[in-house]
Amino acid sequence: MDRTAGGSWALITGASSGLGVEFARILAAQRLNLVLAARGIDAMDVLAAELRTAHGIQVVIEGIDLAAPGAAVELKRRTDARGLRIDLLVNNAGYGVHGHFLDGDRNTVSRMLQLNTVALTELTHLYGQDMAARSHGRILLVASLLGYMATPEYAAYAATKSYVLAFGEALHDELAPSGVTVTVLSPGITATAFADTSGHSVSATLKLMMMQPRAVAETGIRALFAGRASVVPGIANKLSAFSTRLSPRSVHRRIMQALMG
Numbered sequence: 001m002d003r004t005a006g007g008s009w010a011l012i013t014g015a016s017s018g019l020g021v022e023f024a025r026i027l028a029a030q031r032l033n034l035v036l037a038a039r040g041i042d043a044m045d046v047l048a049a050e051l052r053t054a055h056g057i058q059v060v061i062e063g064i065d066l067a068a069p070g071a072a073v074e075l076k077r078r079t080d081a082r083g084l085r086i087d088l089l090v091n092n093a094g095y096g097v098h099g100h101f102l103d104g105d106r107n108t109v110s111r112m113l114q115l116n117t118v119a120l121t122e123l124t125h126l127y128g129q130d131m132a133a134r135s136h137g138r139i140l141l142v143a144s145l146l147g148y149m150a151t152p153e154y155a156a157y158a159a160t161k162s163y164v165l166a167f168g169e170a171l172h173d174e175l176a177p178s179g180v181t182v183t184v185l186s187p188g189i190t191a192t193a194f195a196d197t198s199g200h201s202v203s204a205t206l207k208l209m210m211m212q213p214r215a216v217a218e219t220g221i222r223a224l225f226a227g228r229a230s231v232v233p234g235i236a237n238k239l240s241a242f243s244t245r246l247s248p249r250s251v252h253r254r255i256m257q258a259l260m261g
């Protein structure tokens with residue numbers, strides 16, 4: 001065991017790209033040591049060098065495929081073996097699958113379910129237990145605005161994010177007495193590799209609604225440290241989420257189909 005790895009650590013999944021990179025930069029600036037986890041080791045190496053130099057923190061890289069069954073247990077085993085105390089977990093890794101459900105690749109969808117829901121749940125369980133035992137910890141779950149509404153063309157992806165939203169908000173209340181804060185961040189469309197990975201050629205209308213990843217990540221971390229249950233970044237996204245309370249679900253589906261088709 002690496003006994004030199006003392007102090008407080010944050011674990012960020014999906015730290016090779018997009019929102020994960022910005023979460024890492026924000027937490028590094030707060031002088032937290034970081035574990036970066038994703039498959040893209042080269043990108044994380046570059047980020048780690050940047051953060052060590054800029055902030056003098058320790059950064060550990062874990063190359064791992066979190067869509068593989070058992071990956072959450074493996075990641076926990078690795079951080080335990082290094083003797084790291086994870087006080088903050090950002091469950092951010094995820095991807096979408098855009099297009100007609102029946103035309104999509106089943107394996108790609110199954111891996112998405114495993115990554116977006118199962119790995120996220122298992123990581124929350126594994127690290128949440130340790131945090132509760134210390135009566136202290138913070139967990140940020142990255143959902144999506146699409147978690148607020150059934151979304152044709154993103155049917156399975158939106159459903160994974162509905163799961164994350166409901167799971168995280170419930171845990172916020174359930175774990176509060178144990179000293180563990182759980183916060184759900186539900187971004188709208190954000191300028192990352194997400195749309196490309198999803199196979200989504202984004203329309204001009206959607207591009208107008210795009211937020212920058214730094215602003216989205218800052219909103220999430222601020223909400224986490226403020227102990228909030230849930231946050232939607234950006235005024236337009238907030239209005240969209242709120243509108244789901246005011247009008248029929250069939251109307252949202254039609255709007256989302258027009259926007260996402």
Ligand SMILES: NC(=O)c1ccc[n+]([C@@H]2O[C@H](COP(=O)([O-])OP(=O)(O)OC[C@H]3O[C@@H](n4cnc5c(N)ncnc54)[C@H](OP(=O)(O)O)[C@@H]3O)[C@@H](O)[C@H]2O)c1
Nearest residue numbers: 014016017018019038039040066094144189190192193194
């Ligand atoms: N951008 C948006 O419009 C948007 C909107 C709402 C919610 N979100 C959510 O925000 C989160 C971050 O996405 P992003 O926008 O930053 O997209 P991104 O730039 O594509 O980043 C996705 C991250 O997830 C990691 N990841 C993907 N598959 C993985 C796997 N099998 N194992 C481990 N890590 C994996 C990727 O790393 P590797 O490929 O290196 O493994 C990458 O670091 C996701 O949960 C996404 O659903 C995004």
